[in-house]
Structure formats: structure tokens, C-alpha cells
Amino acid sequence: MKTILILALDGVMDSSLAITLDTLRAGQSFLSRARKPGQVRILVAGYRKSVRTGGGLQLKPDMSFAQLSATDRWPDWIIVPGLGLVSDGAIAARLAQKDAAAAMALLRQAPASTRIxxxxSSVFLLAQSGLLAGRDVTMTWWLAHLFRDRYPGIRLDETKMLVRDGRYLTAGSAYAQLDLALAVVVDTMGTAAAHLCSRYLLIDQRPSQARYMMQDHVQHVDPTVIAAERWIDAHLAEPISITALAAALAVSPKTLARRVGAATGISPVKLIQRRRLLHAAHLIESTSLSIEAVAARVGYQDGTALRKLVRREFGTTPAALRG
Structure with a gap:
């Protein structure tokens, strides 16, 4: 029997916890229908006898952190749902609390056979535990700048919906928990059960967070990079060279590359492409402009190039973006 354990900390996002339980239990149900009951066990562990969710609901866990720590039978998977943190101060305060410290100790104690x-925001918990050093991860895009500042040794790509590196699986913003849970279903219950979960729960294919990023959401506080984004946005329809961009900001191309990399984790060339694609996605979703017209407005030679980039970066087609 395989065991999936959910670590529920106080303040856990109700939706993130519910999505995990609903998806995993749906998979269990499909196994039972296939006359394969009892193959997967789902448990919830809490620091205390009762967990209070972010929405104020009370949850009675199946076991405590202490009981898990004392066992010699570790689960196949440990899942940490999102914590709903919104600022650097809130993150630091939350990671200093007793249940967070106990959760990090458990994660460090877990054997190599346990996947996590x-x-x-719960990716901060894994990072703080020291388990993600030197690894590739993703997390919610609008907290990416805080994560990058705190953990420069971790390779973050906030455009991805899911990133797997070794035994660690990280997911993006709150509802990416659905994608994570489905990946765990594949691993523990098989692709047939996961396919049924997708059909019955109407789970769409969302391999990228990039299409959901708000163009005007400030993800960092570097004034040079903010100015670069604004300049790029004002010149999207024109050819943009790194030399011209750096000159407009009164910095050298090398300084521009260093500051963009530190603030966003990508190169200036990639930043320009990202701004073009975000604006293109916005136009596709909010206007009736043809793909050729959208391509012209954001600086691509034709609709074919834009279609290829949308599929590569967003994992979908312009038609699907338009719905």
C-alpha cells in the first residue's frame, strides 16, 4: 500500500487543502471502481490535535507531527499545501513559528525514498528547510522576487506550473496545487486514474503560469528593471536591441544584464520576449484583433512566429487563449 501524507499547518489555504484531498480521493474512488481498493492511503498530519485553516475552519488531523517523526514507516509522498502568505514580513514570521519549525524538521528527517x-507560498517552507539548495523549482509568480532575494542558490522559474527536480515537486500559484495533486495521482495510482480525475474534475492543461501573470504587477523593486519594463512596453512594436535598451536607461549592457538577472532570474533578451508575450496574451484574450495584427503590435514579423512562441511558452494555442 502506498501512503500520501498531507502536512497541514495552521493558516493553510482552505482551497489548496481541499483541492489536494478532493483530487486524491477522486483517484482513490476510481481505483475502487477498478476493483483495486486499498492501494493508496491518504492521511493528514498536524502539529496539534486541531488545525485551524486560513478561513477559520477546524480540522482534526489523522496523526500528529510527533507521531510521524517517531515512525519507521514513512509515506511515499508528503504534500505541503499553500500557506497564503503575502509579504516578506509575513513569510519570515510564519517560518519562525513552532509548527513551521517542526514541519521543516520532519521534511529534513524524511528518507530519500519519500517524495515531497x-x-x-509553501515552497518557502521547503527552501527554508535547506532541501532545495541548488535545485530547480517554481512557485507563485507574484512572490517570486521575494523568494529569489531570500534563496539566491535555488534556481527559480516562476513561469512554470510544475517543476520536478529529483524527489521534489513544486507548483505555482494557489490553484496549481491541482496540477501537483494530479501528478501525485499519476505517480501513486497510475495514468488511468489520473486521466479519469482530469475528465471528472475538468482539469485543463496548464503547463505555464506565464499567461496568468499581470503585466502591471510589480514583481521586484529594482528601479532600473522597472524602468526597463516600462521602456520595453512603450516600444513593443519596434525592434529592440539590448544596446538601445541599456542606453535608454543610462547603464551599460553588462550592468543591465546583471540587474535584470538579479531581479527576475532571466536575461534582458528573455525579459523583452516575456513582455511581448504577456502583452500579446492580453490582446488575444481581450480584443478581436487577428493573430497577425497582434503579432505586429508586439514586434513579431508574422502570426506564425507568435503562434510558435505562445505554444512553447504557454503550452497552448492563441485560439485556446481566446477561448
């Missing part, structure tokens, strides 16, 4: 998944 986290989404949204």
Missing part, C-alpha cells in the same frame, strides 16, 4: 511536493 509543495505549491505556492
Amino acid at each position: 511536493g509543495a505549491s505556492c
